Amino acid sequence: MIKVWTDGDEAGLLDKKGVRGSTFVYPSETSKQRAVSLTMPVRTSSYNMDYGLVPIFDMNLPEGALRERLRLAFAKAIGKFDDFDLLTIVGRSQVGRIRYTGEKEKLNEDVPFQSVDEILASRRGGELYAYLIEKFAQYSGISGIQPKVLVRDEKSSAGLSRERISPSYRGATHIVKFWEPNEFPQLAANEYFCLSVAKRCGLDIPPFKLALDGTALVVDRFDLRPDGSYRGFEDFCVLNAKGTAEKYSGTYETSVIRRFQEFARSPEAPSDVENLFTLITLNCVLRNGDAHLKNFGVLYDEVLGEPRLAPVYDLVTTSIYLPKDTMALTLNGTTNWPDAKALRRVGQTRVGTPAKIREIFERISEGLSQTVPDVRSYIQEHPDFKEVGESMLREWEKGRSLSLGGRQ
Ligand SMILES: Nc1ncnc2c1ncn2[C@@H]1O[C@H](COP(=O)(O)OP(=O)(O)OP(=O)(O)O)[C@@H](O)[C@H]1O
Numbered sequence: 001m002i003k004v005w006t007d008g009d010e011a012g013l014l015d016k017k018g019v020r021g022s023t024f025v026y027p028s029e030t031s032k033q034r035a036v037s038l039t040m041p042v043r044t045s046s047y048n049m050d051y052g053l054v055p056i057f058d059m060n061l062p063e064g065a066l067r068e069r070l071r072l073a074f075a076k077a078i079g080k081f082d083d084f085d086l087l088t089i090v091g092r093s094q095v096g097r098i099r100y101t102g103e104k105e106k107l108n109e110d111v112p113f114q115s116v117d118e119i120l121a122s123r124r125g126g127e128l129y130a131y132l133i134e135k136f137a138q139y140s141g142i143s144g145i146q147p148k149v150l151v152r153d154e155k156s157s158a159g160l161s162r163e164r165i166s167p168s169y170r171g172a173t174h175i176v177k178f179w180e181p182n183e184f185p186q187l188a189a190n191e192y193f194c195l196s197v198a199k200r201c202g203l204d205i206p207p208f209k210l211a212l213d214g215t216a217l218v219v220d221r222f223d224l225r226p227d228g229s230y231r232g233f234e235d236f237c238v239l240n241a242k243g244t245a246e247k248y249s250g251t252y253e254t255s256v257i258r259r260f261q262e263f264a265r266s267p268e269a270p271s272d273v274e275n276l277f278t279l280i281t282l283n284c285v286l287r288n289g290d291a292h293l294k295n296f297g298v299l300y301d302e303v304l305g306e307p308r309l310a311p312v313y314d315l316v317t318t319s320i321y322l323p324k325d326t327m328a329l330t331l332n333g334t335t336n337w338p339d340a341k342a343l344r345r346v347g348q349t350r351v352g353t354p355a356k357i358r359e360i361f362e363r364i365s366e367g368l369s370q371t372v373p374d375v376r377s378y379i380q381e382h383p384d385f386k387e388v389g390e391s392m393l394r395e396w397e398k399g400r401s402l403s404l405g406g407r408q
């Protein structure tokens with residue numbers, strides 16, 4: 001049995017059901033604010049799954065390299081390894097406001113300290129990844145295929161005034177993302193420049209920095225409040241009642257834009273929808289074929305409050321690694337990269353006036369143009385990046401030409 005916590009308080013109990021399923025129940029008199037998800041209001045009857053976990057509990061389970069690392073480390077000790085075991089191992093340090101412990105345990109989020117400056121200065125050279133994964137894998141309740149860990153350095157941030165964080169605060173503050181040289185060379189620099197374009201388009205991006213030698217990208221957690229507590233975060237798999245395995249199934253029109261409109265209750269919803277459309281269009285221009293349901297999310301202070309579009313994360317020009325790459329979800333019934341006309345149609349139907357859509361296209365084109373010189377100078381300073389960097393610039397021009405209809 002696993003105890004589930006929200007905002008530092010007990011919310012309910014999660015148990016196995018049959019061989020493969022799970023069941024979650026809120027004890028009687030649980031207050032409405034303790035709900036574990038926007039999609040799971042407090043009620044007396046249990047939430048049951050015949051197979052796997054309900055999407056909100058599945059959301060942060062490590063995937064890819066991190067999951068494999070944890071399996072290798074723990075399977076022998078516990079004799080087996082399933083999603084429940086994984087949740088117990090990484091449950092006390094998670095993205096968002098939910099935590100998991102044993103039934104009788106107290107909450108204890110005690111992540112070891114790791115200087116972010118040390119990571120950025122690449123002081124451990126090629127040993128850094130091995131060192132961090134060894135030390136932080138068990139504190140990394142975070143999804144995604146790329147190798148990554150959550151670390152704690154409450155003093156380092158370009159964004160938050162960290163002085164206000166309480167001295168007893170011990171939770172993770174940053175995400176450190178690495179890459180596999182044989183599969184995705186220079187992925188951190190790739191993401192760094194894609195995020196730079198997004199920032200210049202006026203989208204909300206958490207502070208992010210590239211390590212000196214390009215081996216790691218360090219991103220501030222956007223769900224961390226200055227007082228050390230965490231906001232609620234839910235990705236679009238959860239909002240669509242899907243598990244992680246279904247992250248590539250859906251459409252940008254319904255599973256992303258319309259779904260967001262259904263959940264958005266804040267007065268800022270129209271501008272959030274514009275930003276969401278800007279992000280979808282930007283993904284096409286950057287040729288990011290991995291903009292699946294887990295790469296969009298909502299953020300909220302209270303589960304009964306007003307969810308906002310989460311800041312932008314995980315933007316990569318994937319077509320340089322997979323030249324035939326297409327979109328992760330469909331737009332207009334296809335995963336082929338859309339032309340400007342198709343995007344304009346979606347924008348004008350669901351988002352704003354022709355003038356507004358034109359302004360969004362212009363902003364993206366401008367953001368791209370302003371970032372190209374940065375990529376060029378990084379290529380000059382880092383010959384290792386030349387091939388990837390030049391290939392990115394070619395993909396961006398292709399993306400701009402098709403999806404924005406050329407230079408604005
Ligand atoms: N700055 C952030 N603050 C809090 N949570 C974040 C942040 N960035 C990402 N996340 C969460 O971590 C998850 C994994 O991050 P990310 O998408 O960058 O990893 P990835 O391995 O590149 O993913 P993918 O499998 O899509 O390639 C996201 O789906 C999101 O839930």
Ligand SMILES: [Mg+2]
Nearest residue numbers: 144294295314
């Ligand atoms: Mg991702």
